[in-house]
Amino acid sequence: MINERAARAGAGLLLLPGLVLYVTAVHQGSAEVLKPFGAVFVVDMMLRVLLGERWAPSLVLGGLIVRRQRPEWVGARQKRFAWWLGYGLGLTACLATGLLQAPLWVTLALCGLCLSLLFLETAFGICVGCALQARLSRHAPTNCPGGACPRHRGTRPAP
Numbered sequence: 001m002i003n004e005r006a007a008r009a010g011a012g013l014l015l016l017p018g019l020v021l022y023v024t025a026v027h028q029g030s031a032e033v034l035k036p037f038g039a040v041f042v043v044d045m046m047l048r049v050l051l052g053e054r055w056a057p058s059l060v061l062g063g064l065i066v067r068r069q070r071p072e073w074v075g076a077r078q079k080r081f082a083w084w085l086g087y088g089l090g091l092t093a094c095l096a097t098g099l100l101q102a103p104l105w106v107t108l109a110l111c112g113l114c115l116s117l118l119f120l121e122t123a124f125g126i127c128v129g130c131a132l133q134a135r136l137s138r139h140a141p142t143n144c145p146g147g148a149c150p151r152h153r154g155t156r157p158a159p
Helices: 004-028 034-051 057-065 076-097 104-124 128-136
Strands: none
Touching: 004 034, 004 057, 004 104, 034 057, 034 076, 034 104, 076 104, 076 128, 104 128
16 A cells, blocks of 8 residues: 555655756756756656665655645555556656657657656646556556546446
8 A cells, every 4th residue: 555645745746856857958958957857766766666665765755744644545556557657757768868869859758748647646646657557457456546446447436
């Protein structure tokens, strides 16, 4: 089980500097300012998926920020899937920017996608990775935030 409030706070902590640096990169016409943040993002996601949420700095700090709030526990399977998605997108963006020397628009598109997913998680509690896991996995998600996931494949949650 994962504390959804801490996960959303962690997403917000990654979103804010990412968004500032994204706008800076667009303004400067260079992805150089995104490279250090991309490395931090990838390491944070890697720690989440390989070692668990207790070792990811953004989740630890997010948990501290929301520690006085009642936790909202959600299933770990779908959150881990979402974090693998974030790790894959971040790693792809870093490789495109550094090793492959992709054009700026490619880096901005990949980073923009990551930032959009972080925004949806932070602002609306919509976990796109969780929704994808529900569609792609044989195992239905459990304990979805706000009861958003159907209990059985092919059904909709009650209004």
